[in-house]
Amino acid sequence: MVVPGAVGAGGVGSGAGGTSSPTVGGSCRDVNLKCLFRWRWEYQQHLLHQRFLSSELVFFLCCLVLYGSIGMLFGWLMFNKPYVGAGGVVGLSSVGCQEDNEGSWSIGLFYGNSPFSLKPIETMNVWKNESAAWPVANPVITCASVSDSGFASNFVADPFLYVQGDTLYLFYETKNSITMQGDIGVAKSTDNGASWQQLGIALDEEWHLSYPYVFNHLDKIYMMPEGSAKGELRLYRAVNFPLQWTLEKILIKKPLVDSFIIKHDGEYWLFGSDHSDFGTKKNGQLEIWHSSSPLGPWKPHKKNPIYNVNKSLGARNGGRPFLYKGNLYRVGQDCGETYGRRVRVFKVEILTKDDYKEVEVSLGFEEPRKGRNAWNGARYHHLDVQQLSSGQWIGVMDGDRVPSGDLVHRFLIGCASLASVAAIVVVLGLLLGAVKCIIPLNWCAYYSGKRSDTLLVWERSNAFSSKVRRFCGRLNRAASSLRIKIRLNTWAGRLVLAVIFTVGVVLIFTSVKYIYGGNGAEEPYPLKGSYSQFTLLTMTYDARLWNLKMYVKHYSRCSSVKEIVVVWNKGIPPKLSDLDSAVPVRIRVEKKNSLNNRFRKDELIETRAVLELDDDIMMTCDDIERGFNVWRQHPERIVGFYPRLISGSPLKYRGEKYARKHKGYNMILTGAAFLDSKLAFEMYWGEGAKAGRELVDKYFNCEDVLLNYLYANASTSGTVEYVRPTWAIDTSKFSGAAISRNTQVHYKIRSNCLQKFSEMYGSLSRRKSEFDGRKDGWDL
Numbered sequence: 001m002v003v004p005g006a007v008g009a010g011g012v013g014s015g016a017g018g019t020s021s022p023t024v025g026g027s028c029r030d031v032n033l034k035c036l037f038r039w040r041w042e043y044q045q046h047l048l049h050q051r052f053l054s055s056e057l058v059f060f061l062c063c064l065v066l067y068g069s070i071g072m073l074f075g076w077l078m079f080n081k082p083y084v085g086a087g088g089v090v091g092l093s094s095v096g097c098q099e100d101n102e103g104s105w106s107i108g109l110f111y112g113n114s115p116f117s118l119k120p121i122e123t124m125n126v127w128k129n130e131s132a133a134w135p136v137a138n139p140v141i142t143c144a145s146v147s148d149s150g151f152a153s154n155f156v157a158d159p160f161l162y163v164q165g166d167t168l169y170l171f172y173e174t175k176n177s178i179t180m181q182g183d184i185g186v187a188k189s190t191d192n193g194a195s196w197q198q199l200g201i202a203l204d205e206e207w208h209l210s211y212p213y214v215f216n217h218l219d220k221i222y223m224m225p226e227g228s229a230k231g232e233l234r235l236y237r238a239v240n241f242p243l244q245w246t247l248e249k250i251l252i253k254k255p256l257v258d259s260f261i262i263k264h265d266g267e268y269w270l271f272g273s274d275h276s277d278f279g280t281k282k283n284g285q286l287e288i289w290h291s292s293s294p295l296g297p298w299k300p301h302k303k304n305p306i307y308n309v310n311k312s313l314g315a316r317n318g319g320r321p322f323l324y325k326g327n328l329y330r331v332g333q334d335c336g337e338t339y340g341r342r343v344r345v346f347k348v349e350i351l352t353k354d355d356y357k358e359v360e361v362s363l364g365f366e367e368p369r370k371g372r373n374a375w376n377g378a379r380y381h382h383l384d385v386q387q388l389s390s391g392q393w394i395g396v397m398d399g400d401r402v403p404s405g406d407l408v409h410r411f412l413i414g415c416a417s418l419a420s421v422a423a424i425v426v427v428l429g430l431l432l433g434a435v436k437c438i439i440p441l442n443w444c445a446y447y448s449g450k451r452s453d454t455l456l457v458w459e460r461s462n463a464f465s466s467k468v469r470r471f472c473g474r475l476n477r478a479a480s481s482l483r484i485k486i487r488l489n490t491w492a493g494r495l496v497l498a499v500i501f502t503v504g505v506v507l508i509f510t511s512v513k514y515i516y517g518g519n520g521a522e523e524p525y526p527l528k529g530s531y532s533q534f535t536l537l538t539m540t541y542d543a544r545l546w547n548l549k550m551y552v553k554h555y556s557r558c559s560s561v562k563e564i565v566v567v568w569n570k571g572i573p574p575k576l577s578d579l580d581s582a583v584p585v586r587i588r589v590e591k592k593n594s595l596n597n598r599f600r601k602d603e604l605i606e607t608r609a610v611l612e613l614d615d616d617i618m619m620t621c622d623d624i625e626r627g628f629n630v631w632r633q634h635p636e637r638i639v640g641f642y643p644r645l646i647s648g649s650p651l652k653y654r655g656e657k658y659a660r661k662h663k664g665y666n667m668i669l670t671g672a673a674f675l676d677s678k679l680a681f682e683m684y685w686g687e688g689a690k691a692g693r694e695l696v697d698k699y700f701n702c703e704d705v706l707l708n709y710l711y712a713n714a715s716t717s718g719t720v721e722y723v724r725p726t727w728a729i730d731t732s733k734f735s736g737a738a739i740s741r742n743t744q745v746h747y748k749i750r751s752n753c754l755q756k757f758s759e760m761y762g763s764l765s766r767r768k769s770e771f772d773g774r775k776d777g778w779d780l
Contacts, residue, residue, distance in 0.1 A: 059434035063425045071508045079517055096147025096177045098154050101407040103400040104519070105157035106375050107172060108138030109193045110395040115324055115385045116364045118395050122533050122562065125606065126194045132632040133532040134608035136194050137560070139375045139399070141170065141187060145529040149198035151185065152177035158211045159396040160320060160384050162221070162242070168193060169242050170396060171202060171223070173210035182208040184225055186242045193394065195530065203236065203245050213260045213320065217294050222248065228255035233272065235295070251296050252289065258317040261294050264328055264351055268294050271330065273316050274305075283311035283335040290353055302354050312336025314344035314360070319383040321348075330358060333381040338403035340381025369582035372401045372521040373559045373621060379403060402519045414515035417507045424504040430479040431486060431497060522621035524559040525629035533562035534609035534628055534674065539598045542571025547615045547731050549579060555613070556581040558621035560628055562607055567600070569593045595703040596693050598670070599684040605677050608635070614671040616732035623725040626778055630723050631674035638680075638711055639721040640673030641728065643771075646754060646764045653750035664768040666712075668720040670704035672728075683710050695756055701746070702753035709761040718769060722779045 097104075110118035122137040146153040154175040162169040167190055174185040184203035187196040203209060203225060211226040221238040223245060233256045237248040251270070259272030270289040275282050285308050288301035307315035314332030318340075321330045328348040334341050343363065350357035363383075368374040376399020385395035403409075429435030487493045524531050536555055540548050552564055566573075566587045573587045586604065590597045598612060609631060611624065623641070631639040643665035645658055659665045683689065684707055692706040711719040758764070772780050 055434050056429065059429050059432070060425065063428070067421060067425070067504060067508050070505055071512045074509050075512045075516055078513070096152040096154065097143040098177055099407055099518070100154040100175065101405055102175065103155060103157075103379075103402055103404060103406070104143070105155040105398050105400045106139035106142040107156055107159045107170070107396055107398050108376065109140045110385075110397060112393045112395070115322055115329070115393050115395065116362070118363075118365065118385065118393065121193060126192070128194050128530055131528040131530040131532075132608075132635045133194075133527070133530040135532060135606070137531040137533045137562075139531065140193060141172065141196055142375075142526070143174075144526060145196070146174055146185060146198055147177070148529065149200075151198065151201060153185070154180075155400075156185065157398040158382050159398055160212050160214050161386055161394070161396055162214045162216075163386060163388065163394075166190065166192075168394075169214075170196065171212040171214050171242070172398075173212065174201075182210045184209050184212045184223070188242075200243055202243050205230070211258045215261065215294075222294070224251070224259060224261065226257050226259065228257045228275075231255045233259055249295055252298055256287075260317060260320060262321045262328070263294075264348075267353075268292065269351065270298055271317055271321075279308075280305075281308050281311060283316045283333075283339065284309045284313065286315040286317075288356060301356065303356060306356050310336070312341075314346065318343045318381055320385070322385050329361070331383050335381075338379060338405075340400070340404065341379045343381060343383045343397070368399075370557045370559065372519060373523070373557050375399050375401055375523075375559075377401045401521050401523075406519055410514040410519070414511045414513075417511035417514065421504050421507045421511065424500055424507070427482075428497070428500055428504075430482055431488065431500075433483065435479065522559065522625065524625045527629060527632045531560070532609070532628075532632065533560050533607055534611050535563050535565060535605050535607045535677070536561050536611050536613060537565045537567065537598070537605075538613055538615045539567040539569060539595070540615045541569045541593070542573075544615055544732070545574055548574070550618070550731065551615045552585060553580045554618060555621070555624070556583045556585075558624050560625060563605075565602065565605065567597050569597060595696055595700060596684075598703055599681050599707065601681045601685060602677070608676055608678060610675050610677040610680075612670045612673055612675060616730055617672050617728055618731055619672075619725045619728040623723070623728075627674055627723045630721055630774075630778065634718075634721050635676050636679070636715070637719055637721045638668045638670065638673050638675060638708065639723060640668035640670065641723055641725045642669040642672055643667070643720075643722045644669060645768070647768075651751060651754040651758060653747045653754055660771070664770045665722055666720065666764045666767045666769065667705070667708045668722060670707055673704075675707075680707060680711075683707075683714060691760060692757060695753065699749050699753065701749045702757075705750060705753050706757060709757040709764065712764055712767055713761040719767070720769060722769070722771070724778060724780050 109121045111121065111124050112118040120138050121140065122135050124135070126136045127134045128136050141156055141159075143153040143155050146156060151174065154177050156172045156174050158173040160171045162171065167188060170187045170189070172185055172187075173182045175182050183201050186199045186202040188199055189196045203212070203223065205227060207227055207229040209225045209227055213224045215222055215224075221241050223236045223238070224233065225236070227234055231253065232250050233252045233254065235248045235251050236245040238244070239246050252272075254274050255276050256272035256274055259270060261268055261270050263269075268291045270291070272287060272289075273283075273285045274280065274287055275285060286306045287304045288306055289298035290301065291298045307313070309315055312334050314334050316333050316335065317331065318333035319331040321328060323329075328351065330346045330348055332344045332346060334344050343365075345361050345363045346358040347361050348356075348358045368377045371377045376397070378400050380397055380399040382398045383395060384397075385393055387393050426435060486496050488497065538548070538551065548566065552566075555561060556564060561583055563583055564581060564585045566585065568587050568589045570593045573589055576585055576587070579585055588602065590600075609628065611628070619641070627639055627641060631637070643656060643659050644667040645654070645662055645665050646667055647662070684693075689706065689710055692709070696703045696706055708720065
């Protein structure tokens with residue numbers, strides 16, 4: 001009897017030991033092996049995806065790319081200077097003038113009828129023709145002038161004068177850009193400080209040197225520099241003045257800083273500070289020694305230390321002491337806000353072996369108001385003032401545009417901003433759900449997959465571990481709470497996201513600015529080692545007062561601006577107190593509302609260079625300084641920022657695009673241009689320009705066109721030079737007081753002027769200058 005299914009069953013059952021069994025079993029093993037490999041492969045892919053392709057990682061990478069791109073774009077727009085060619089920035093050595101955390105010190109020159117009436121050299125009308133420095137301006141010695149002479153320097157400070165007849169020698173500390181150590185440099189002037197010749201390094205030791213106090217004793221010249229790193233105060237004698245010196249004697253075996261020697265009442269006195277003793281207040285300590293000879297031996301004052309006080313009170317010496325009207329004065333430095341914030345002068349009332357007393361007096365020095373754009377805007381900590389044989393007083397002072405530690409300070413702010421951006425990215429991730437938790441639970445030992453019973457007992461009994469677990473849990477739950485409270489599908493939720501993202505962008509800008517943006521100063525550009533100043537002149541009227549206020553506040557802070565002259569053509573002029581200016585402002589009220597007033601002769605202008613700049617044009621101080629430097633190279637030209645090309649028949653006035661298209665220009669608009677005030681104003685008001693001035697009054701236009709024709713008519717060489725601004729904004733569009741609102745009518749009038757002036761003074765068509773003709777790339 002055949003039972004249904006028995007064969008199948010028997011077959012299957014016999015198959016366990018029959019011939020078919022190996023085949024079936026092998027097939028299953030193959031399948032299991034494949035399944036095992038597939039499972040392992042998929043598991044590895046899953047782990048890979050979790051580790052490297054998780055939503056959190058993708059989100060963070062996207063944020064990194066987005067914020068990074070924004071930061072790079074901001075840095076490129078703000079700090080990249082495409083106009084600087086292969087030659088680099090004018091006047092700066094490729095080796096020297098590196099950013100230094102100690103500062104960017106430079107040295108200025110001052111004159112006065114007394115040590116308490118010192119004025120900077122630019123007020124003395126000292127001119128230097130070979131560099132078009134009309135007048136010469138401070139600083140007179142910088143890291144650039146030293147580096148360009150072959151002695152790489154990061155900064156120069158601690159100046160001391162040595163007067164030898166009509167020759168001035170200036171000794172100073174220079175920080176070597178290669179060794180990062182202070183050396184003693186020396187320069188010479190034979191024209192009363194108008195120009196300086198760098199002679200070289202006078203003294204270089206294996207340790208840091210500064211404060212080169214130079215004096216004469218018994219017809220021998222000595223130098224007593226600070227060398228506190230050596231642990232002793234050394235005296236050097238000149239063997240071949242001013243570059244060769246030999247060690248004369250070790251005066252005191254103490255690490256004294258900023259020391260000087262003065263003879264008073266028949267005794268020699270040595271003032272210095274020792275910051276090495278326990279309990280000494282740095283920059284607030286002063287000691288005195290006395291001797292019958294500057295070579296010693298030196299005995300300490302009975303009241304030593306004379307001072308051990310707050311560093312802002314001027315205990316530390318800040319230059320050479322001086323005698324005036326029979327009184328002795330000591331110069332100290334106030335280090336309260338930052339190291340070397342300012343100098344303070346003290347009148348010595350009692351100086352004996354047993355007692356010392358001094359009282360502070362006013363130096364009469366006017367604090368700079370241009371901030372970091374001034375060479376001494378942040379601090380000045382050293383003064384050496386001496387009386388010349390003529391009776392005039394001369395002084396040298398160092399100054400810095402940034403406070404001490406500015407480099408590190410900016411870096412820390414930049415890093416803090418970056419950390420804040422990272423926190424904002426995490427918050428955005430939590431709100432968007434891309435970041436599930438702030439701290440993964442498996443980072444905590446309690447939540448780890450494998451742990452021993454001993455570890456578990458330790459975890460539960462350890463209070464700190466328990467607190468960490470609770471903190472992580474609360475932090476992770478905060479993500480859910482945020483998403484519940486801020487509903488992203490509403491306008492309010494989207495606004496919150498936009499605000500958070502914008503804050504991140506602002507922080508990225510801040511980080512890039514502080515880390516890569518430099519010290520924020522818009523410094524002047526020297527020419528042949530000299531700086532100068534110019535007068536800023538603008539023409540306006542009552543309806544544009546808003547423009548004028550913003551104009552004065554901005555441009556008065558530019559380094560080389562000496563004075564602002566406002567040509568007031570119409571209405572009631574403002575009070576000077578209404579204008580926030582860092583330089584003197586003079587308002588010249590005109591009787592007639594005429595554009596010719598722009599170029600009227602003005603005997604009160606003290607500089608040769610005048611920047612004619614419309615009150616509705618805003619550009620950077622750096623652009624202004626570059627334009628001034630180019631004008632000093634070609635003072636016979638009109639140097640400006642708005643080029644035009646006058647060509648064709650009939651002549652037609654066109655904008656800058658036309659000049660760019662035809663790769664050249666032959667006119668510079670004087671709404672933003674540097675001129676030689678003497679040359680330009682006399683030319684404009686000459687008899688030959690009378691017909692042109694009448695045409696300007698007729699059209700109430702074209703005064704700048706007329707001046708270009710007058711320049712071209714008076715010279716056979718180039719008369720215009722273009723400098724490309726980084727950016728420029730027309731502020732009249734915001735105030736509603738634009739002079740030329742209808743561009744077509746304005747251009748038509750100017751085209752008529754071109755026809756008339758060409759008939760009067762000749763054509764400009766053959767005087768084309770090409771763009772990109774300068775090595776520095778400033779005319780791209």
